[in-house]
Amino acid sequence: MYSEKVMDHFQNPRNVGEIENASGVGTVGNAKCGDIMRMYLDIDDNGVIRDCKFKTFGCGAAVATSSMATELVMGKTIQQALEVTNKAVMEALDGLPPVKVHCSLLAEEAIHAALWDYAQKHGIKIEGLEKPKNDISEGEEEEDY
Amino acid sequence: MYSEKVMDHFQNPRNVGEIENASGVGTVGNAKCGDIMRMYLDIDDNGVIRDCKFKTFGCGAAVATSSMATELVMGKTIQQALEVTNKAVMEALDGLPPVKVHCSLLAEEAIHAALWDYAQKHGIKIEGLEKPKNDISEGEEEEDY
Amino acid sequence: MGNKVIYLDNAATTKVRPEVVEAMLPFFTENYGNASAVYSVGAKAKEALTTAREQVAKVIGAKTEEIYFTAGGSESDNWALKATAELMKEKGNHIITSKIEHHAILHTCEYLEKQGFEVTYLDVDEEGVVDLEQLKAAIRPTTILISIMFANNEIGTIEPIKEIGAIAREHGILFHTDAVQAFGQVPINVDEMNIDMLSASGHKLNGPKGIGMLYIRKGVKIRSFVHGGAQERKRRAGTENIPGIVGFGKACEIAVNTMKERMQKETELRDYLMARIEKEIPYVKINGSRVNRLPNNVNVCFRFIEGESMLIMLDQKGICGSSGSACTSGSLDPSHVLLAIGLPHEIAHGSLRLTLSHETTREDINYTVDELVKIIERLRQMSPLYEDFIKKQK
Amino acid sequence: MGNKVIYLDNAATTKVRPEVVEAMLPFFTENYGNASAVYSVGAKAKEALTTAREQVAKVIGAKTEEIYFTAGGSESDNWALKATAELMKEKGNHIITSKIEHHAILHTCEYLEKQGFEVTYLDVDEEGVVDLEQLKAAIRPTTILISIMFANNEIGTIEPIKEIGAIAREHGILFHTDAVQAFGQVPINVDEMNIDMLSASGHKLNGPKGIGMLYIRKGVKIRSFVHGGAQERKRRAGTENIPGIVGFGKACEIAVNTMKERMQKETELRDYLMARIEKEIPYVKINGSRVNRLPNNVNVCFRFIEGESMLIMLDQKGICGSSGSACTSGSLDPSHVLLAIGLPHEIAHGSLRLTLSHETTREDINYTVDELVKIIERLRQMSPLYEDFIKKQK
Numbered sequence A, B: 001m002y003s004e005k006v007m008d009h010f011q012n013p014r015n016v017g018e019i020e021n022a023s024g025v026g027t028v029g030n031a032k033c034g035d036i037m038r039m040y041l042d043i044d045d046n047g048v049i050r051d052c053k054f055k056t057f058g059c060g061a062a063v064a065t066s067s068m069a070t071e072l073v074m075g076k077t078i079q080q081a082l083e084v085t086n087k088a089v090m091e092a093l094d095g096l097p098p099v100k101v102h103c104s105l106l107a108e109e110a111i112h113a114a115l116w117d118y119a120q121k122h123g124i125k126i127e128g129l130e131k132p133k134n135d136i137s138e139g140e141e142e143e144d145y
Numbered sequence C, D: 001m002g003n004k005v006i007y008l009d010n011a012a013t014t015k016v017r018p019e020v021v022e023a024m025l026p027f028f029t030e031n032y033g034n035a036s037a038v039y040s041v042g043a044k045a046k047e048a049l050t051t052a053r054e055q056v057a058k059v060i061g062a063k064t065e066e067i068y069f070t071a072g073g074s075e076s077d078n079w080a081l082k083a084t085a086e087l088m089k090e091k092g093n094h095i096i097t098s099k100i101e102h103h104a105i106l107h108t109c110e111y112l113e114k115q116g117f118e119v120t121y122l123d124v125d126e127e128g129v130v131d132l133e134q135l136k137a138a139i140r141p142t143t144i145l146i147s148i149m150f151a152n153n154e155i156g157t158i159e160p161i162k163e164i165g166a167i168a169r170e171h172g173i174l175f176h177t178d179a180v181q182a183f184g185q186v187p188i189n190v191d192e193m194n195i196d197m198l199s200a201s202g203h204k205l206n207g208p209k210g211i212g213m214l215y216i217r218k219g220v221k222i223r224s225f226v227h228g229g230a231q232e233r234k235r236r237a238g239t240e241n242i243p244g245i246v247g248f249g250k251a252c253e254i255a256v257n258t259m260k261e262r263m264q265k266e267t268e269l270r271d272y273l274m275a276r277i278e279k280e281i282p283y284v285k286i287n288g289s290r291v292n293r294l295p296n297n298v299n300v301c302f303r304f305i306e307g308e309s310m311l312i313m314l315d316q317k318g319i320c321g322s323s324g325s326a327c328t329s330g331s332l333d334p335s336h337v338l339l340a341i342g343l344p345h346e347i348a349h350g351s352l353r354l355t356l357s358h359e360t361t362r363e364d365i366n367y368t369v370d371e372l373v374k375i376i377e378r379l380r381q382m383s384p385l386y387e388d389f390i391k392k393q394k
């Protein structure tokens, strides 16, 4: 079902945990759908992500995409972090099963939500960042027979 | 499917053949339904069946019931022969599958038809013998789903 | 973690017993003849068919001519519902079922609704038991069928079938039960329970997949679902799956002969498993009835975590379980059964079903709980819901 | 007569190849897990499912996602017809089929007629070939489906499927073919032949019974026939019959790899068998096309005698044949196919079908004809029809 990379990130998730007094925290998804991701960012004065941690309630793919997302934004500038799309997360994980693509969208959205929180706290506007939706769903449902 | 008795009478049918100048000949059934029985009787002056032969176009049960019927009427008086019912033929054969019961009716009817022919030829009336139907069908069809 | 697999998903499907495979084998390459044929190669198949029908009938106290072989539980359910709807549509268009039926029933009901039938989906209480008063109140003059499952496939609750049968009989309404989970696991008698139709599936009782049956009480005149050849007394077309039927029969024979001891052994292990979980893991909820419960079913919700990740971690320890029904696990939506017994979505997501077999041992259970304790702790440490909960506690 | 059985009823059902049984075995007792499950015991089943789907798709040049496993040919036929009727009922209510279809098609059509659909049953010529002009003339604006079998199960005639497909495509009408007899026996390509739906059954090509498939061209949106779980991409519910599917797949693989040599060998033996019968037995009629004919099918009528008694006598010599379709042999009515090609009833009653397999030898054929000559002679001596015929000749 899952690629080896996904399984590795699920079994040995990187950067699990909390950051006390994080620069930005974002929580996306909802318990109703069975996926919640929380992303903590520690951003230095140059706008570089010094640290990043996550907590996730969700399936194997949800955990793996969160873990991979933290790796991908670590050390990046805010603008670079914004470019970490769900596609990038999926590719880094060697793909996801079609029904799990929404997890990667959730990971992208979690980064955005944490950055949004950072921007709010600092009263700044980040170019290209919109207020994150509360809920992510895939849109393209499988056909029903 | 068939009892041993049926198989025996099918494999080694008794009294197959024709009787030249028979006292009575009866043919029943029709080729459309896949069963035709012809019964030849040789009846002496005392009304005793001296000889009896058959020819049958039909399934295993048709052959076996014909064969058994000839055995059952052989040496009998006309009145005794009239009492050889399809039940008697079936019992003598240790039973028939339900879908084959009509073969035993055909055998009964073949005897009647041959006796009717005998009666016609001799201008006599046989007590309890009616003009045989041309065709026999079971009447009670299996339920259709 | 060794190579040993602890298979605790016997409600999804089971390992075929070696005796069953043994019984099937000659019908692949030796007695492969058509059971409807005249020649003797077919006669052996026919004989085997008769024997199997007897073995199956015995499980539920039915007559052999009331057993119709199908390809499995889903086909049986579809047949019972659709053919009854068709047969009775002059009388009425109302069907009563429950909210916790298997999808083979629920989706068929939805299909029938599109055809103009009306369906009442009965509520269940927090143990998953259908409310008999609600059932009585739901009956209308146009009610043509009551279909309530014998035992639920997720939470193991056994429904009050005898009582439901009595109500159906009293009102002259046909009664079907999806007994796929209960068949061969607990005693069933179609006469005592007033069951008119009953679905069963071979692979749930250590028989083969792809074979099942519908019991149809003599006199219930529903027609074919699969039209064609004259097999199954003209009611279910298709060349008979003789190896499957023979295997199903054998599995039924063994199930009947071992039922008493299996029930006792599995009930004991089941209760032990539930007790250890409740004692050693906080924030859990056992689902389903504690009393009227399948002997092999344990269903428990672990708060703050999600089922699939639990299943993968268990799998890595060689333990096979399931989260909600196996059939729905493609979607990973929270189970409709857990929602029907009143669980909130996020708790329903954290459900684990462990279903035992006659082969399950106490060591298996102990190993499973030992690993489960660690897995739950680990996942909770990762969970934002647990984080919030703990912070609130302080 | 020795103990050897000469099985010449391969159109009814076939012996499962040992390699096929071999391939199935691990899925009964080792990899028995549910293919929809998360854990790895199920993963092996899932993998096997994928492989089998490829093997099956290859037989007809289809894409894997166009193959839907069913319980057999009858279910596939029922699904194709009933679901198309339902899907298209807004467009029209007219279906075209032929008079020589299998009962799985004909009885389903009769069922649909009761539901308000109109069915045209095309005539066939004396060889059993559907008339293309009659087909074109039968098409109405309300025609929603053409269903014509690929090859007839009794007389072996292969229909002009490519031409029929072209006509259907030209008129924008869906085209289904019951290829149960042709699948794996002769080349089929769904794209070249414009086939939208195709039925096949595992046990007709040395695979297991109780498994089949319906090919549904991508884009053809017929719905489920069996509602329930999400198996087969939500289109056919029921726990997958993995051993059956694996066996079917393996049988398909072998069928593809051996098709050319099998066709050649069987065609040769078939023609030899027909030639010997025609030469050595008087008053016979070979049924079906001599050219467009399944490589393994011989169908012949012996005048003045009836089929069942012939079959029993052959059986006593260890030879298995059939008279008309195996499915109809319960009724022993003369076959609708033989009547459709214009045979009178009494001749139709005397039909014998001998269908070869890859294992059939020239010795088998010689032995069969030798015995047949004696049996026919013996039965004719018993036949009042023969008696009349001979007397008339004099």
Ligand SMILES: Cc1ncc(COP(=O)(O)O)c(C=O)c1O
Residues within 6 Å of the ligand: C237, C238, C239, C240, D011, D012, D071, D072, D073, D074, D075, D077, D102, D104, D149, D151, D152, D153, D178, D179, D180, D181, D201, D202, D203, D212, D327
């Ligand atoms: C042409 C044809 N269609 C359909 C079927 C039905 O297939 P099954 O018996 O596998 O359901 C058969 C064989 O019985 C057949 O020969």
Ligand SMILES: Cc1ncc(COP(=O)(O)O)c(C=O)c1O
Residues within 6 Å of the ligand: C011, C012, C071, C072, C073, C074, C075, C077, C102, C104, C149, C151, C152, C153, C178, C179, C180, C181, C201, C202, C203, C212, C327, D237, D238, D239, D240
């Ligand atoms: C209660 C219940 N009904 C019906 C089914 C369907 O049975 P099958 O998968 O054999 O078609 C199942 C199992 O999947 C079940 O648990």
